Amino acid sequence: MHCFRHRNLMTFADPLLPAEKRQLTRLAGDLVRWAGTDGRHFPWRLPAATTYEKIAVEVLLQRTTANAVGRFYAEFFARFPSWEALADARPEELETFLKPLGLWRRRAVSLLGLARYAAKTNGLFPTDPRLHRDIPAVGQYVSNAILSFQHQQRTPLLDVNMARVIERFLRPRRLADIRYDPWLQAASHWFVRRGDVQSANWAVLDFAAIICKARTPLCTSCPVNTRCAYFASL
DNA sequence: AATTCGGGGCC
DNA sequence: GGCCCAGAATT
Structure with a gap:
């Protein structure tokens, strides 16, 4: 022993x-x-923000200043209010929409892949982070965000x-x-x-x-x- | 584990 | 103009 x-x-x-x-x-x-x-104060930190918003915004925040995302936030989630709406977006429209934020080509691919996954699971991500490996746009950071925002993990x-x-x-x-x-x-x-x-x-x-x-x-x-x-x- | 990717913002 | 930004994907 x-x-x-x-x-x-x-x-x-x-x-x-x-x-x-x-x-x-x-x-x-x-x-x-x-x-x-x-x-600082951002809309995705408000209680009104949905889990969808809290997770999706992480893709908007990648390699981007939070202030820029703050300015972009309202119009984005008004146009794409759910995983389903985002998953159904035409890639061309999504790219055009993302252009003011930068990294629009890569971000459109990431958001579509993530949204198509989440739309199929009804927005529910696995509790086990090892199962996040194959989810598009989910690296360690977004994985931790999912565990924190959706599963209340530390x-x-x-x-x-x-x-x-x-x-x-x-x-x-x-x-x-x-x-x-x-x-x-x-x-x-x-x-x-x-x-x-x-x-x-x-x-x-x-x-x-x-x-x-x-x-x-x-x-x-x-x-x-x-x-x-x-x-x-x- | 190091490199690549990739565009607005700010100094 | 170079460096920074709520990283991920690739090798």
């Missing part, structure tokens, strides 16, 4: 140090409080922004790819471990967009700079 437990721990060792866990928990609380006053919306915040605050990841770095995966999951998952996810995304920006982070006005490793190294 002891041998098995030991080997198990060695194989699946928790990559997070206890100190890192404490810092992430405290960071999450601070950022949620910060977002309560300084966070999954982080881990993208370049959440990664940047965590890495600056604690330490850089070791692997190049966000999806395969065990430490970053564990850290992002720990970040959303307590409290409201969506609030924590949105808080860190807003914080990354407004304060902890990629190029010129506003460290002097950062609410957590006294504990930030990046700020300490400046």
Whole structure:
């Protein structure tokens, strides 16, 4: 029994140090409080937004600024109010519709593939993320969004922004790819471990967009700079 | 695990 | 003009 437990721990060792866990928990609380006053507001975060909207908008958000999607949101979901409406769209019309947002060719393919899948399953996605592998336009990020928005699971919306915040605050990841770095995966999951998952996810995304920006982070006005490793190294 | 894809927005 | 953006698909 002891041998098995030991080997198990060695194989699946928790990559997070206890100190890192404490810092992430405290960071999450601070950022949620910060977002309560300084966070952004988008239509897909409102209670009125359907699960369809919350998931479909993730495709609109890919490699695109959230503000641009915010301007585009109302007309898009007025024209395509359901998976079925989106699945029945003519590809040419969808492409034309998406042009103001950019990446319209690729996005049209993604949205149509995703909508045709979802229309067949009545908008229900599998609970097991391994079954998301073959769904068009669903990578790790959208998979986590599905698990979070449809199945109420504690999954982080881990993208370049959440990664940047965590890495600056604690330490850089070791692997190049966000999806395969065990430490970053564990850290992002720990970040959303307590409290409201969506609030924590949105808080860190807003914080990354407004304060902890990629190029010129506003460290002097950062609410957590006294504990930030990046700020300490400046 | 690294490269490719790919277009508006912003500095 | 170069870099950034709520990544996915491909090799």
